[in-house]
Amino acid sequence: MKKIKNNLSILCKYSVIDKDTNNLSIFNIIEEINVKPSGIFKQKIKGKEEEIIPFPFEFLTIWERTDNTSKELSSKVKTSITCPNGKEKEYIEFPFNFEVDKKRIRLKIQTGGFPFTGYGTYLFNVFIEENKKFNLVNQIPIEIKESIIK
Numbered sequence: 001m002k003k004i005k006n007n008l009s010i011l012c013k014y015s016v017i018d019k020d021t022n023n024l025s026i027f028n029i030i031e032e033i034n035v036k037p038s039g040i041f042k043q044k045i046k047g048k049e050e051e052i053i054p055f056p057f058e059f060l061t062i063w064e065r066t067d068n069t070s071k072e073l074s075s076k077v078k079t080s081i082t083c084p085n086g087k088e089k090e091y092i093e094f095p096f097n098f099e100v101d102k103k104r105i106r107l108k109i110q111t112g113g114f115p116f117t118g119y120g121t122y123l124f125n126v127f128i129e130e131n132k133k134f135n136l137v138n139q140i141p142i143e144i145k146e147s148i149i150k
Contacts, residue, residue: 002066002130003065003066003067003073003130004063004064004065004066004073004075004098004128004130005063005064005065006061006062006063006126006128006137006138007062007063007064008060008061008062009059009060009061009124009126009137009138009140010059010060010061010140011029011030011057011058011059011124011140011142012026012028012029012030012057012058012060013028013057013058014028014058015027015058015108017106024106030142031142032142032143032144032145033142033143033144034146034148034149035055035116035144035145035146035147036146036147036149037146039053039054040052040053040116041053041054043113050115051115051116052113052114052115052116053114053115053116053144054112054113055113055114056112056113057110057111057114058108058109058110058111059079059092059108059109059111059124060107060108060109061077061106061107061126061138062104062105062106063077063098063104063106063128064103065098065102065103065104069098069101069102069103070100070101071100072097072098072099072100073097073098074095075096075128075129075130076093076095076128076129076134077093077094077096077107077126077128077129078090078091078092078093078126078127078128078129078134079092079124079125079126079127080125080127081115081122081124081125082122082125083117083118083120083122084117084118084119084120084122084144085117085118088125089115092109092111094107094109114142116144119144119145119146120143120144121142121143121144122141122142122143122144123139123141123142124139124142125138126139126140
């Protein structure tokens with residue numbers, strides 16, 4: 001039985017957590033990116049030259065534990081991006097912990113760019129580690145189009 005469930009995963013320009021109420025506000029949800037050819041840059045990533053779109057965004061994800069909350073519970077989240085050509089690029093992997101009596105947890109990752117292999121639909125994949133294996137729990141489609149504004 002799964003102990004952790006993904007309630008929400010979203011890409012947005014930014015989000016704010018109200019310090020008084022702990023409520024979350026999400027701004028500019030990203031479903032599509034329009035980019036000029038001049039807005040695509042080359043950058044060395046792990047010793048290899050890759051094209052990227054310098055486009056700051058946040059990956060926001062909310063998790064809920066479905067088991068007893070009297071014990072600490074740890075896991076890992078991994079993300080990847082499936083490009084329009086079908087190739088998958090590893091993106092981020094990070095651990096997280098549910099403290100005792102904590103039912104939900106929010107994770108917010110800020111990043112400064114998006115990989116580019118061509119125009120089309122990219123899938124931002126979200127995995128959770130269960131039984132030492134990463135399982136896909138969500139996919140967020142992002143359409144990258146060539147900007148018609150010159």
